[in-house]
Amino acid sequence: MSLRILGAHKVFHARGARVTALGGIDLEARDGELLVIVGPSGSGKSTLLRAVAGLEPLDAGRILIGDRDVTGVPAGRRDVAMVFQEAALFPHLSVAANIGIGERARGSDRRAVEARVRSVAETLAVDHLLGRMPGELSGGERQRVALARVMIRVPAVCLLDEPLASVDAELRLRMRGEIRTVQRSLGVPMVHVTHDQVEAMAMGDRVAVMDAGRVLQCDTPAEVYARPATMAVARIFGPLPMNLLPVDEGTVVGLRPERVRVCLPEAGGRAGSVVEVEPAGEECLVRVKPDDANTDLLARLPWSDAPTVGDRVTVSWRPQDEHHFNATTGERR
Amino acid sequence: MSLRILGAHKVFHARGARVTALGGIDLEARDGELLVIVGPSGSGKSTLLRAVAGLEPLDAGRILIGDRDVTGVPAGRRDVAMVFQEAALFPHLSVAANIGIGERARGSDRRAVEARVRSVAETLAVDHLLGRMPGELSGGERQRVALARVMIRVPAVCLLDEPLASVDAELRLRMRGEIRTVQRSLGVPMVHVTHDQVEAMAMGDRVAVMDAGRVLQCDTPAEVYARPATMAVARIFGPLPMNLLPVDEGTVVGLRPERVRVCLPEAGGRAGSVVEVEPAGEECLVRVKPDDANTDLLARLPWSDAPTVGDRVTVSWRPQDEHHFNATTGERR
């Protein structure tokens, strides 16, 4: 069963102003597919998920799960599971009860639910917290419990709104794997919103890049990374935003910081000076101000090659690493 | 004025069980220094910040700001600013009022506050939201508003509890810069809790690695990265957790995934097979199961070198990239 979103429109009226949260979204998450949504803060990602879940009525558009048009179906009857951006745990229920509440609501036997709860809690490393109350958990613990609540069942569609935002790196790596495993075994479409680009690339079968209520591009992560459809996509998607250099009238050249080389001033390329150096493990991020342009250039270099702030350097790149965009429409050339 | 934490102890009693949130913490954030705290979920980071702010009484230990012992001083008189992990916005006040409330509380004139609010809102890219109510914001917008509330003043100490967790990559990069700029201009000690290792390395003058209520290591990011003091630190700190291979009795060898090479089976090294490949932009993460060991090895490779799942490979590394740990104490050898 696939999930299809057709022409979804949603406008909020906030203090007199109109905010277009969804400006006509068409999107499909195929059966057994993990669709990742990335996009800047406020681009409508949460609103889209909420609309799919039936929590936010659309102004226009349709939602289909399999062949079933669920547009008018109330949330409780869509068979959609969702992890909320702010972990929505029931403060009056223990962690175990929080995880099992859906199963119990669907009428499962208490014994059976208990066993399921325990097993899914182990998967998410929250089994030692089962007796606690949500108020006694740390931020990351809370998010994992919320995830456990969704992973215990087999819904028609599974929606995750930044479920790993407060989880530490190591656990995150592990949970990424867990989520994918669960999703594959369930074989249902899953839509996953994240800010973590690494996560998006690592997990997504496909990735949809949203901005200001629209889907800018939807393709495999590799394709989006390699050939961003617009300048906006180029900035939004990737571990680091792409450098965008206006070269001549009408064209902007995009360059991944990973592909920018920074050398001693003598070598060929554009001259400039280093304005910032951020260490990042084996690598570092270097911000260079070219002498002939106003836009800084960001480059990722091995730590061993790190310059210091103020150094005079030359930046260069291979022509095949350039992306060309239409300066006015922003579209790829 | 520096911030010093001496022997901080805090135990929670949750459902009969004792949870040691802080197990004797000694830590100093020097004047004008940005101290980053990283650590797994539940390791006591938020508790530590709350104790510094005076919101959580310590069971034992002292807090000093400059030469002033503030241990018994109520929160309001410590002159500490803090961004909470869950943005604590006032639901009945507009965004502008939320940002300005501290200034108003300290008795500033409304006119003056309005101007300051506008300027700090611009810095954090929330100026278009000033008239909205918190209920009408997206998750990331809310966090930025909370951040703005803190950045509007000049406190003695500044505490940030994962202020950027729900902010998108591009904005995050920008705000990282902003926070650092602000902090440097204020010249006050700032303690910043984050799960984002890149952030920790990029921003921190020093980084404290916490686990289970203790500080395992506190040093410059580069030093912690290069010479993790314990196995735990090695797993916790860094963009990817370190591989830890028990080699002989008593010793564990640690290897950064970035330093692991994966080649065709013929080359020298340990033989194994690829169990997982995660794309990550220019690179990919490869998980290899060596034939002679139970622990998987994680390696980061350029995307161009990516193998496919099931491939037979050889893993190798340079001896100087090995970290040696005592298998029982976990300490560096």
Added chain:
Amino acid sequence: AGAPIRLQVRADPEEAAVYRSLISAYKDAGGGDVELVTVGREDHLTRLSTAFASGDAPDVFLINYRDYPPFVQRGAVRPIGPLLEQEGISTSDYYEQPLRAFTYQDALQCMPQNISSLVVYWNRALFKQAGVAPPAAGWTWDEFVRTAQALTTGSVKGVGIDPSITRMAPFIWSRGGAIVDDENAPTRTTLHEPGARAALRAVVDLIATGATPTKDQLAAQRLDEQFMTGKVAMFLSSRVEVPALREQRGLDFDVAALPVMGAPASVLHTDAYCVASTSKNPKAAAMFIAYAVGRQGQTVTALGGRTVPSLRSVATSPAFLSPARPPASSRVFLDAIPHLRHTPVTPSWPEVEDVIGTQLQRAFEDGVPLDEVLAEIQKQADPLLRRR
């Protein structure tokens, strides 16, 4: 025995006991089931109104003469005359005034249970202490005023009179005045006319002598309580006070006739049993009423102390007159009977009473000039009388 009926009476808890014994006596005498509903002062009419409105009215209810006009004029009552005749009750055995009072459009509507009147309660000990002679029958207003003055010493006031039309009426009549222009079909009040005005003037003058409780004293304690505690030596009321005063240990009191300003006069206080027009068991209701106003029933209620029996034979029997239980001079109530008159029967009368009471209070307690008050009464009460 007849069908079960429901009886609603207005009674405080002590009185309720009297009605309970009346009902059990009725049963012992072979009567049918009677469900007793006793309701307090304030709530009696409320309950009656809602009960009637919802078609759940009691079969029999006891009602005070002053509250009765709306009920009879608006058809809540089934005329009792014929019913009682069938039960063999002869109205000639009863005092005539209450019968007349409860007769409307030439038919007896409700059967009077008692015949009380306004009298002077007086405290024998305070009289003795002040060296004042006990009130004599036929004493005049001036004697009354002098007595009150003589009794007024230190903490004791001579007399207390509530500012209400039922208290004033006897004096007005005694002085030759009238309350309304036509007692059978009143269209306006006549308190401002000379006779009535003079009587009211006399009361105001009495108050001016200081022989009555001050405004604060009146607000501090009800008159009957002041009498019980020896703070007033005399006060005006009907038979209703007797049970409570009897219970008062150490209080030696008696009753005396009202003083006269001209001709002797007093005002009728009476309650009657009515059969609701909606009753499904008028027969059983009449049987019970016949018993209650019969010799046995009247004796039971008379012994309670609260009532002056409307049945002559019981009124003159020791059950009522026995001097062993105070007041010794209960005969005063019977002596007043020939001079009894009653206030008009018109639906708006309860409201008129409230208007007059409020205004008289201003004159008596706040020192507002009498004429101003009388004009105000005219202005407010006359339209009420003209309204149907």
Added chain:
Amino acid sequence: MGAAIRRWPLAVPYLLGSLLLVIVPLALAAALAFTDYFGFRPPEFTGADNLVRLAGDRAFWDAVGVSAVIAVIVVPLRLFLAVGAALLLARPRGARTAVGRAAAYLPSAIPDAAWALLWLWILNPLYGPLPAVLGALGVADPGFLTTPWGARAGLVLVMALQVGEAFIVALAARAAIPNRLYEAIELEGGSAWFAMTRVTLPLMAPIVLVLAVRDIVVVVQNAFVPAMLVTDGGPANATLTAPLLIYRRAFEYGELGYASTLSVTLLVLTGVAAALPLWLAARLAARQRTRA
């Protein structure tokens, strides 16, 4: 188009109950307002007669005035006491809080008649402790039961202290404010006063508003028991409140039809009066929002 969450069926019992016990009876009452009805015979339709009479009914309008005066004083006082007590006693601070809370709640648990009796004693011009205390303090005795304004003041006192309900409601509202918000204010160095005026009170405002509306209704319409038992409308009708007058009209004078006219009129008047705090609150909230 879209699918909101459907939970309105939960309101069905309430709506049915209200229909049977409030709406339909009210409709009947409204119909009775145009009749002569005494309860003994079916009502007689009289057209606008009752309205004409209402227009010229000075007693009623006087009573409405009395009710209004008392409400204007009592409602703010009651709210102040209830909310004040709730804020003072919001945080558990041992035995004193427990006693305080019990005390604030008690008067509402005492039967009205006993409460009235007590106040008859407290206000008693000769023996009462309150006039005595006032006298000792050199304050002129307002004449609690004897002068019009004194009696009104007395009535105000009687009603002002029975705030157990509002107290509990306010306490619950105070408890519902997340602690995190106070932590934030504390960190910003805001004073307790600042926290109360900028956080506590605005967040409690909706509930205080409902309490205000309810109090207006209670004082203007239903609280005739104190007036009946303590002052009985006197002296000289100074405390004859609208509900007491309607009560007398209906049950002492038996005019159920006209009493309905008065009741419905009172309903309209209270509606107007209650709209005032609603309007005020809307204004205040709008100001608060942007100012902090």
Added chain:
Amino acid sequence: MVFLAPLIVMVLGSVQRPLQPPPDGLDLWPDPAQWSNYLAVSRFIPLARLLLNSLLLVVVAVPVTVVVTSMAGLAIVTARGGLRRGLIGVSVFMLLVPAAALWVPRVVLLRGVGLADTPLTVALLALAGTTPFYVLLFALAYSRIPVSLLEAATLEGLSPYAVWRRIALPLGRPAAVAVAALSTLYYWSTFMDPLTLVSSPGNWPVALGLRSLSEMEAALYPIYLAGAVIVTAPALLAFAIGQRSFFSAVERS
């Protein structure tokens, strides 16, 4: 202290000797204490019967009130737009209806459908929520519950009823406890409702009995006060016992 005084005076007054001259004001210290007044109460009203009726009334009406009002409150909070405004409007409007306007039509109506005059007639009011005030109270309490919680519950497949029962009711416990306490007090002490709705004295609640005691002669006031203490005591006792859990429930946000 101002608040506590009435209770003390009431208890002291209840052990005064009856049938003595009414004291000037209230003579505070009884000498000797006349505990027999408490026994005397049942000479005047069928105390046991009335207490039982009241108990029955409370036991039935209070839970019904809490259920009806909390469900309606949740409906208000989760409804949107016109429906929500409509529900709130109806509630506020009903709040404004004078009680006196309803007594007569109400009893006429209830008799019409044959529901008048039972010990539980007054409990019918609970169906209408006793007062719309309680509904608004719940609506306010529930509006503080993060919307995402209710939404999460719905997504988990909980029916509207289950959302109410399993999520809203426990989370709104302070409001539920408050409404339970307030309505207990209401049904325990209401006398105008039974006065108009219940005609058979056998079905009366104790408050109505107390009301008739209150009209006794001044000399018997100690007995009335004893009755008042008897009637007030259960309410206070329940309050005293429940106060800890009551306020802790109210406190927990």
